[in-house]
Amino acid sequence: MTNRPMDQDDTLEDFKPRRITLNDVEKTVHVSGQGPAVIVMAEMPGISPHVARFARWVRDAGFTVYMPSLFGRDGAVATAEDGADVFRRACVSAEFRAFAGGGSSPVTQWLRALARLAHQECGGPGTGAIGMCFTGNFALSMMLEPAMLAPVLAQPSLPLDNPAGVESPPEELAAVRERLEREDLTVLAYRFQGDAFCQAQRFAAYSEALGERFDTRTLPDSAAAAEVPPFFSKHVPTPHSVVTAHLVDEAGSPTLAARDEILGFFRQRLTESS
Numbered sequence: 001m002t003n004r005p006m007d008q009d010d011t012l013e014d015f016k017p018r019r020i021t022l023n024d025v026e027k028t029v030h031v032s033g034q035g036p037a038v039i040v041m042a043e044m045p046g047i048s049p050h051v052a053r054f055a056r057w058v059r060d061a062g063f064t065v066y067m068p069s070l071f072g073r074d075g076a077v078a079t080a081e082d083g084a085d086v087f088r089r090a091c092v093s094a095e096f097r098a099f100a101g102g103g104s105s106p107v108t109q110w111l112r113a114l115a116r117l118a119h120q121e122c123g124g125p126g127t128g129a130i131g132m133c134f135t136g137n138f139a140l141s142m143m144l145e146p147a148m149l150a151p152v153l154a155q156p157s158l159p160l161d162n163p164a165g166v167e168s169p170p171e172e173l174a175a176v177r178e179r180l181e182r183e184d185l186t187v188l189a190y191r192f193q194g195d196a197f198c199q200a201q202r203f204a205a206y207s208e209a210l211g212e213r214f215d216t217r218t219l220p221d222s223a224a225a226a227e228v229p230p231f232f233s234k235h236v237p238t239p240h241s242v243v244t245a246h247l248v249d250e251a252g253s254p255t256l257a258a259r260d261e262i263l264g265f266f267r268q269r270l271t272e273s274s
Contacts, residue, residue: 001056001057001060004049004053005049006049006050006053006077006229007049007077007229008049008077009049009075009076009077010047010048010049010052010075011075012030012047012052012074012075014032014056015030015031015032015052015055015065015067016030016031016032017029017030017031017074018030018031020114020117022110022113022114022117023109023110023113025110027068027069027070027110028068028069028074029066029067029068029069029114030047030055030065030066030067030068030069030074031064031065031066031067032055032056032059032064032065032067033058033059033060033062033063033064033065034062034064035062035063035064035122035124035270035271036063036064036122036123036124036125036126036127036128036266036270036271037063037064037065037066037115037118037119037121037122037124037127037128038058038063038064038065038066038127038128038129038130038150038266038270039065039066039067039068039111039114039115039118039127039128039129039130039139039142040054040055040058040065040066040067040129040130041067041068041070041111041129041130041131041132041135041138041139042067042069042070042071042072042132042135043132043133043134043135043136043154043155043241043244043245044071044072044083044086044087044090044133044134044231045071045072045078045082045083045084045086045087045231046069046070046071046072046073046074046076046078046086047067047069047072047074047075047076048072048075048076048077048078048229048244048245049075049077050229050241050244050245050247051067051132051244052067052075053244054243054244054247054259055067057259057263058130058263058266061263061266061267062267062271063128063266063270064118064121064122066114066118068111068114070095070107070135071086071089071090071093071134072086077229077230078229078230078231079230079231080230080231080233080234080235082231083230083231083235084231084234084235087134087235090134091160094106095107096134096158097158097159097167098134098158098159098160099159099160099161099162100159100161100162100165101159102159102167103167103168103169103172104137104141104167104168104169104172105138105141105158105167107138108138108141108142111129111138111141111142112141112142112144112145112148113145115127115129115142115145115147115148116145116147118147119147124270124271125149125269125270126146126147126148126149126150126269126270127145127147127148127149127150127270128148128149128150128151128152128265128266128269128270129142129148129150129151129152130151130152130153130154130243130262131152131153131154131156132154132155132241132243132244133154133155133156133157133197133198133240133241134157134158136153136154136155136156136157136158136198137153137156137158137166137167137168139151139152139153139187140153140156140168140176140187140206141167141168141172143176143179143180143185143187144172144175144176149185149269149270150265150266150269150270151187151188152187152188152189152190152262152265152266153187153188153189153190153206154189154190154191154241154242154243154244155190155191155192155195155197155198155240155241155242156189156198156202156206157197157198160197163199163201163202164199164201164202164204164205165202165205166202166205166206166209168209170209173209173210174209176210177209177210177211177213180210180213181211181213185213185269186213186214186215187206187210187213187214187215188215188217188261188262188265189203189206189214189215189216189217190216190217190218190219190242190243190258190262191203191216191217191218191219191242192218192219192220192221192223192224192238192239192240192242192246193218193219193220193221193239194221194238194239195238195239195240196237196238196240197236197238197240198240200218203216203218217258217261219239219242219254219255219258220254221238221239223239223248223253223254223255224239224240224246224248224255225245225246225247225248225255228245228246229245232245232246242255242258243255243258243259243262247259
């Protein structure tokens with residue numbers, strides 16, 4: 001994969017932008033690659049060069065990447081102000097439930113339909129997905145779609161107002177746990193130890209709800225990159241984005257090891273079992 005600057009807008013020219021209508025809602029989805037499908041859901045404030053880099057790693061590992069545009073300007077390095085505006089709009093959008101008590105975000109129904117479509121288009125045993133930050137829990141909610149086999153939660157940050165809260169309602173968690181146990185599946189989850197937006201209490205709550213099927217990794221804060229984009233520099237005061245903005249792209253780094261583990265998880269679930 002060609003090295004690209006992370007401090008300049010990404011043209012995403014190696015992705016095909018598709019307008020996909022599901023459940024009477026149309027969204028742009030950037031698609032690239034061949035092989036079983038993996039849905040890469042961006043963190044705040046959108047599909048940044050760091051998110052696109054991770055999507056390319058997934059693609060180059062032998063998968064078809066579906067990267068839906070859920071918020072922000074695709075490919076942009078957002079300024080601190082623009083990123084904050086994207087965040088505020090998402091918090092009041094009907095598609096997202098950013099605060100405790102609201103249940104799963106309605107957009108997860110569209111994403112489940114996308115997982116079903118991607119599986120139909122790409123074949124293989126099923127589909128994988130990774131959610132990050134604001135979208136972190138979405139991959140778990142997508143497990144209500146039978147085509148979803150490999151969910152990864154990277155620093156799931158909702159609800160924003162309750163560190164011990166989880167976005168999924170109890171009946172959804174019960175259904176997901178039943179499926180995980182019945183089909184011998186697992187959920188991979190990552191966070192930094194000092195992350196202010198995804199604290200240990202949240203992982204504890206998920207572990208209580210899902211048991212040993214919720215497989216967690218907590219990275220030391222010292223493993224995070226020191227140089228981050230403007231939005232993170234101003235609005236994200238702690239290590240947060242394990243495989244994107246805070247990833248250290250150097251051999252031996254814990255964040256790069258996390259990336260490799262995620263790619264291996266997708267490979268095991270989506271290719272080796274086919």
